[in-house]
Amino acid sequence: MKNIFSIPKKDLEEYFVGINDKKFRATQIYEFLYKKRIYNVDDMSNIGKNIKERLIKDFDFSFIKIKLKQEDTDVKKYLFELSDGNLIETVLMYHDYGTSICVSSQVGCNMGCAFCQSGRLKKLRNLEPFEIVQQILLIEEDAKVRISHIVVMGIGEPFDNYDNVMNFIRIINDPKGIDIGARHITVSTCGIVPKIKEFARDFNQVNLAISFHAPNDTIRNKIMPINKAYKISELMDSIKEYINITNRRVTFEYIMLDNINDSIECAKELSSLLKGLNCYVNLIPYNETKNIQFKRSKKMQILAFYDILKKNGINVTIRKEFGSKVDAACGQLRANQS
Ligand code: SAH
Numbered sequence: 001m002k003n004i005f006s007i008p009k010k011d012l013e014e015y016f017v018g019i020n021d022k023k024f025r026a027t028q029i030y031e032f033l034y035k036k037r038i039y040n041v042d043d044m045s046n047i048g049k050n051i052k053e054r055l056i057k058d059f060d061f062s063f064i065k066i067k068l069k070q071e072d073t074d075v076k077k078y079l080f081e082l083s084d085g086n087l088i089e090t091v092l093m094y095h096d097y098g099t100s101i102c103v104s105s106q107v108g109c110n111m112g113c114a115f116c117q118s119g120r121l122k123k124l125r126n127l128e129p130f131e132i133v134q135q136i137l138l139i140e141e142d143a144k145v146r147i148s149h150i151v152v153m154g155i156g157e158p159f160d161n162y163d164n165v166m167n168f169i170r171i172i173n174d175p176k177g178i179d180i181g182a183r184h185i186t187v188s189t190c191g192i193v194p195k196i197k198e199f200a201r202d203f204n205q206v207n208l209a210i211s212f213h214a215p216n217d218t219i220r221n222k223i224m225p226i227n228k229a230y231k232i233s234e235l236m237d238s239i240k241e242y243i244n245i246t247n248r249r250v251t252f253e254y255i256m257l258d259n260i261n262d263s264i265e266c267a268k269e270l271s272s273l274l275k276g277l278n279c280y281v282n283l284i285p286y287n288e289t290k291n292i293q294f295k296r297s298k299k300m301q302i303l304a305f306y307d308i309l310k311k312n313g314i315n316v317t318i319r320k321e322f323g324s325k326v327d328a329a330c331g332q333l334r335a336n337q338s
Pocket of ligand 1: 189255
């Protein structure tokens with residue numbers, strides 16, 4: 001039985017037409033769930049008894065659960081327990097422009113990036129749309145906030161769970177639903193080329209971020225196994241195609257790893273790769289994690305790297321750090337449970 005929070009409005013409309021009710025019923029249900037936050041069918045006024053019974057019979061209304069929470073001044077981190085006992089994590093961040101959350105898209109991850117804690121646990125399964133949607137609903141209720149921005153950058157590779165993540169976006173983007181604007185949603189991928197092209201056609205207003213992390217195949221092969229399937233030239237071609245179709249600026253995330261990808265030479269190589277592209281680079285000081293040997297680049301090195309990109313006319317920022325006190329780096333909260 002499908003969970004009600006997994007159903008895009010269009011599909012719910014089809015469902016109601018299919019049971020000889022009105023299409024408009026879907027909007028009503030959406031408003032109860034996402035605007036009024038009424039989750040109990042019995043409490044939904046002006047829905048007839050027959051329809052209520054039908055809904056309860058046809059859909060699962062259950063929720064994932066908050067298992068643990070850690071708080072800092074500008075960040076709250078949540079560990080959720082799914083109905084099968086699996087754990088996922090989500091981070092809420094307070095910015096000057098609003099609040100964002102970083103949602104997980106899978107239990108574990110198969111991408112195997114050498115520097116990343118999430119990939120230490122192989123993918124156990126994909127998350128269903130409702131399990132991503134409910135991360136938002138439960139955090140809004142718990143932290144008493146309206147979340148303005150969503151990044152799909154938690155545990156998992158969203159393009160390895162494409163259909164569910166896309167339905168998640170349809171549900172939260174719906175004006176009758178949580179109504180988060182497409183331009184306030186960002187999907188981050190390690191570079192699954194065919195899906196980047198598909199995404200450009202499916203969602204040309206949603207932001208795309210690429211976990212790039214290296215300016216050439218030699219380095220990228222060492223730290224990101226996905227690069228063996230799609231090398232940098234193919235990845236760049238797909239990004240250019242994305243930009244041509246969407247006319248949107250792409251974010252390049254670049255983790256600064258001491259002595260791995262942070263040399264002056266790397267900065268120059270990255271500059272020539274990105275020159276003239278509608279993009280911006282986000283330099284991320286590496287969050288050191290247990291059992292992983294990589295170190296964060298020295299501050300001077302990050303600044304020198306930044307300067308070279310700037311001089312070459314590349315838009316670049318150094319990421320503000322959140323939550324170093326709360327195990328905020330990917331996968332750390334869950335990893336530290338065991
Ligand atoms: N699989 C997707 C989304 C999840 S990873 C992707 O690869 O984009 C989210 C981002 O965090 C990626 O850019 C990833 O490379 C980065 N990351 C992973 N471990 C990190 C760490 N210890 N410190 C800083 N960034 C990290």
